[in-house]
Amino acid sequence: MSGETNLQQWRFALAVARNGLSVTSAAQALGVSQPAISRALKALEHTLGFDLFVRQGRALTRVTPEGEQLLDAAQRAVAEFNSLTALAQDVAGDESGSLSLATTHTQARYVLPPVITEFRRHHPSVDLNLHQGTSEQIAEMVAADRVQLAIATGSEALFNDMVLLPVYRWHRQVVVPRKHPLTRSARLTLAQLAAFPLVTYVFSFSGQSSLQQIFARADLSPKIALTARDSDVIKTYVRLGLGVGIVASVALDPREDSDLVALDAAHLFPIHTTWVGFRRGTRLREHTYDFLAFFGPHLSRRLIDRASVDPTRIPELFRRLVLPVR
Amino acid sequence: MSGETNLQQWRFALAVARNGLSVTSAAQALGVSQPAISRALKALEHTLGFDLFVRQGRALTRVTPEGEQLLDAAQRAVAEFNSLTALAQDVAGDESGSLSLATTHTQARYVLPPVITEFRRHHPSVDLNLHQGTSEQIAEMVAADRVQLAIATGSEALFNDMVLLPVYRWHRQVVVPRKHPLTRSARLTLAQLAAFPLVTYVFSFSGQSSLQQIFARADLSPKIALTARDSDVIKTYVRLGLGVGIVASVALDPREDSDLVALDAAHLFPIHTTWVGFRRGTRLREHTYDFLAFFGPHLSRRLIDRASVDPTRIPELFRRLVLPVR
DNA sequence: GATATTTACGTCCGCCGTAACTATT
DNA sequence: AATAGTTACGGCGGACGTAAATATC
Numbered sequence: 139m140s141g142e143t144n145l146q147q148w149r150f151a152l153a154v155a156r157n158g159l160s161v162t163s164a165a166q167a168l169g170v171s172q173p174a175i176s177r178a179l180k181a182l183e184h185t186l187g188f189d190l191f192v193r194q195g196r197a198l199t200r201v202t203p204e205g206e207q208l209l210d211a212a213q214r215a216v217a218e219f220n221s222l223t224a225l226a227q228d229v230a231g232d233e234s235g236s237l238s239l240a241t242t243h244t245q246a247r248y249v250l251p252p253v254i255t256e257f258r259r260h261h262p263s264v265d266l267n268l269h270q271g272t273s274e275q276i277a278e279m280v281a282a283d284r285v286q287l288a289i290a291t292g293s294e295a296l297f298n299d300m301v302l303l304p305v306y307r308w309h310r311q312v313v314v315p316r317k318h319p320l321t322r323s324a325r326l327t328l329a330q331l332a333a334f335p336l337v338t339y340v341f342s343f344s345g346q347s348s349l350q351q352i353f354a355r356a357d358l359s360p361k362i363a364l365t366a367r368d369s370d371v372i373k374t375y376v377r378l379g380l381g382v383g384i385v386a387s388v389a390l391d392p393r394e395d396s397d398l399v400a401l402d403a404a405h406l407f408p409i410h411t412t413w414v415g416f417r418r419g420t421r422l423r424e425h426t427y428d429f430l431a432f433f434g435p436h437l438s439r440r441l442i443d444r445a446s447v448d449p450t451r452i453p454e455l456f457r458r459l460v461l462p463v464r
Numbered sequence: 465m466s467g468e469t470n471l472q473q474w475r476f477a478l479a480v481a482r483n484g485l486s487v488t489s490a491a492q493a494l495g496v497s498q499p500a501i502s503r504a505l506k507a508l509e510h511t512l513g514f515d516l517f518v519r520q521g522r523a524l525t526r527v528t529p530e531g532e533q534l535l536d537a538a539q540r541a542v543a544e545f546n547s548l549t550a551l552a553q554d555v556a557g558d559e560s561g562s563l564s565l566a567t568t569h570t571q572a573r574y575v576l577p578p579v580i581t582e583f584r585r586h587h588p589s590v591d592l593n594l595h596q597g598t599s600e601q602i603a604e605m606v607a608a609d610r611v612q613l614a615i616a617t618g619s620e621a622l623f624n625d626m627v628l629l630p631v632y633r634w635h636r637q638v639v640v641p642r643k644h645p646l647t648r649s650a651r652l653t654l655a656q657l658a659a660f661p662l663v664t665y666v667f668s669f670s671g672q673s674s675l676q677q678i679f680a681r682a683d684l685s686p687k688i689a690l691t692a693r694d695s696d697v698i699k700t701y702v703r704l705g706l707g708v709g710i711v712a713s714v715a716l717d718p719r720e721d722s723d724l725v726a727l728d729a730a731h732l733f734p735i736h737t738t739w740v741g742f743r744r745g746t747r748l749r750e751h752t753y754d755f756l757a758f759f760g761p762h763l764s765r766r767l768i769d770r771a772s773v774d775p776t777r778i779p780e781l782f783r784r785l786v787l788p789v790r
Numbered sequence: 791g792a793t794a795t796t797t798a799c800g801t802c803c804g805c806c807g808t809a810a811c812t813a814t815t
Numbered sequence: 816a817a818t819a820g821t822t823a824c825g826g827c828g829g830a831c832g833t834a835a836a837t838a839t840c
Contacts, residue, residue, distance in 0.1 A: 145471055171807050176820060187556040195814060196820045204555045211548045218541040225537050229530045230513040497832050521839055522795045
């Protein structure tokens, strides 16, 4: 190995690895020209004396075994340097900076607005980037290092190497128009529900603990009138009488949705936990700690730090905490 | 904070901190000109927006509180980057590089020669730097990051933030010329010893478990004929009949010292453990693992890695190991 | 006046972006 | 043809060393 490598080269290589082995998208993600990446990568591999990526023609097809090892170590080095920078800014009392987060529709639409408002009030000069997407898209943004925080419900398996902190729990509610037959029922049952066409989230019908399976276990197979990606669409179609809606409890606004009747369904479906996550090895800025505290008041700095050090202890650390149910 | 800091700046700042806040010696240690450090430091502090060092006039007198925090984090970042580089070289199968170690006279003179020989045979292209000094000097070299490995006996307190692995144990032996009265004694006692002037190491008479105290506890106060810094000097004066020598057991060579008689003194003085240490957070090169294995065959890669991860477990990890006594 | 740090200056090297080129589909 | 990566070129900026200046003791 002749010569020195530098952090920038590793940053570039990591960006390539994280952006589907595409030099172009890595360049876009980092805001540099594409030749810059291409050249730096070549120089890096040259000083290393071996390749990090396998090429087919000019395209990168996969990471070499050596690359796996080194990119892993490089990730740690880059993370450590980023932590240093974050610490420096905090010590400087520098209020600027950015906070980028990715979350789902329901969180962005119903849960986060007051949190964001509060945050902006305390940190007006931090520029906030909120990205909305499916769990998969959120996971992708995290993987490509485009966001610092991820907020989602379930799908923990998609977020490897992250520290996932439970924030609050919610259950499903059934929504129907006024005067719907179900409003006369004192305590809903699955059988009653299954008698009507259902309108609910797309993802509620796939996966392990899907609604499908819950009904199936009771030997019921309800008709699905419509699956949507967000609660607003669901409520719209419930209003049109298309069927009975099943939405997250947080997605109901007493005022806005006063034309609808919400029926408790906590006893029918399992409870969900919404979490917020960040990459392991990241040092959070002061303002990020603040954001987390606004989001979940139990998320004290002390608790977050402990969880960061050893994420396997998270269940234990949160066991005694009574998370709010919304 | 405006602009970016870079690793080099932090390396420089760390070097200054580690070299007694002297810009000049930091420059020498890093092999760069002194203005380079001075300038980089100024630039770093400027982008940070606050000072890392307190100045009195032009001289640096101490580290600021902010500096403490940041240099600590910077150390981690730099160490992580160095680890990356070390890994890269190993993955490249790069046999070059260097291994620098600091140790005491006894180790350098009696214990290390075969280790070094073996090492050179396996890694002829690694250039080896062996520095000899007192425990304090060794600690200083470690602190200034001028050596990767330190080998010493006792003085653990001087080597903070290091991983210290026990290698072997040794006891003291009494050496006298042939026909010395003590050679007739079957089993030495402190009282017998105290009847003669003693010749031994300087450091054996200072500190916690010094010879002085051992004799004092037995109400004895032997006459000290000479204290030397190395065993060769001691043996020389024993040969001249100046007194009875007390040396490390490893410092006796059956052939070379055939004109002297060695008397067992293991029952009189506490046993010592010689250790080898390296800074926490360092990633060792392959050849360094090899060196350690040659030095202490029980120092397997697995054991070293475990000890590195959590040095507090070292006593536990080594408990079941029977260290050789020499 | 000696020592250590800072400032000044000239040079060089490295990295970047634009643009042209090339391989692959 | 379009897409993605590489090579070529010109320019800018950062970092270094030498040398001079300036504090500080």
